[in-house]
Amino acid sequence: MQDIILLNELRKVQDKEGYVSEKSARKINKKTGIPLSRIYAAATFYAKIHTEPQGKYVIEVCNSPSCYLNGSLNLIKYLVRKLKIKSGQTTKDKKFSLHISSCIGCCDEAPAMLLNDKPYTKLTKEKIDEILKKCK
């Protein structure tokens, strides 16, 4: 059992299916023998593991002090207006999910966000428009 890393298993499932459903949690349980309760306890703990379906593009906007001091709040408001969803929600067309996140380590290029785990930095409203336009 020491050779199985639950986090990596959860991530694998999420990369394939977009989120960790009860069905896939049961599959992990069968494959690894880790109790379902423990799988669920881990899955619900981490900010980057989702137990609800996510959009095709998952946006995580940083709102930690360095980004905040460089105007992240305005960008979050802009995204909320533009996508018509709040943090933690997914657009009706299942294209975008929005999350306000803790520090993503791009403090020297603030404000920043991750889009499907790829960092985008020195953001402006115009830059966000451009990035979202490319999301097909």
Add this chain to the structure above:
Amino acid sequence: MQIKKQTKGKAYKKAKKLGSKEVIKLLKNKAVVGQGGANFPTGTKWEMVLNEKEPEKYIICNADEGEPGTFKDKFILTNNPDIVIEGLLIGAEVIKAKKAFIYLRGEYEYLLPKIKRSITKVKKQTKSKIPIEIVVGQGAYICGEETAIMESIANRRPQPLQKPPFPTQNGLYGKPTVLNNVGTLANVSLAIHYKDFDPELRLYSLSGNLTTPGIFELKLGIKLGDLIRLGNPEHPIKAVYFGCFGGCMPYNPDMKISPKDICGKDCILGSCTIIAVDEKHSIVDMATNIAKFYEFESCGKCTPCREGTMRILGLLENISMKDASMKDLDTLQELAEVIKETSFCGLGQTATSHLLTALKHFRKEFEERVKEKRNRRRVAR
């Protein structure tokens, strides 16, 4: 920059020739200390694990830097991952570890290919047979805490454990474990290979209201003003935060940056994170932002931290929205002190440092915000 120097597997070969005890002696002599913030002597930590009788041991590279404003590990892993991997393999060799782990934070997942390439390269250079497993964290600040990171790797909910026993005795899977920061392992390789290794050099993560923020490699004990000048602030700087957990201080350009000069003043230097705040920004809003962070990241294990961070955020939001009284400021102070005194782990114990220091140095700003409400009410009447 010292941190960009390469060792090309030579540090590992030298370490292997010297043997465990001599390497530990060398690290102690060269004053290699933890770069994660605690400044614990690396040689001593390794010696503690080496001396444990249990044959199964582990070493973990902590690449889960979650402290807001800190990005030095990202810098090292981007620019020179090889010396980190080499340091990890040296550590594994010295303590005779069964397996080595790299706990990489999920937010840095894009560095994964680079790290994997580096592992292949360094393993070829060193011919080390010790397996390295990468675990990608999934966004939990608490995983910077040493017992939480081990719980996370051991497939449990990453909540901190009681210490003692310390991980050097009872760590990952209940076995003696060394946990070292990315920067520490990089320094291990450098200290073993280079005669002129300077243990006083630190990577400062500088960010905030600056036009040229970034990573700066400078000695401990430099003047704060000299560092801030490198960041070219547009407006006068009012305060500096040492990350979220380190607390804040009014900006004093002549203050020296070293644990000795900072830690006695309610602040903690930690891993040399400096967030500069200029006069255009309010400390009350900063406090609310940081309180939100702690409320979100509290793991929920102990009551003072779980409930307290939530109440602190509520009070601060009321103050921010100009819907509070002076009495709320006293409640805030008292609550912050209780959380500091009674929380289970380091996260909770430092979760209100930012607020206590802000109330100490910038109480006026809080009071003014509260008074603004009163004035508004008067106008309404």
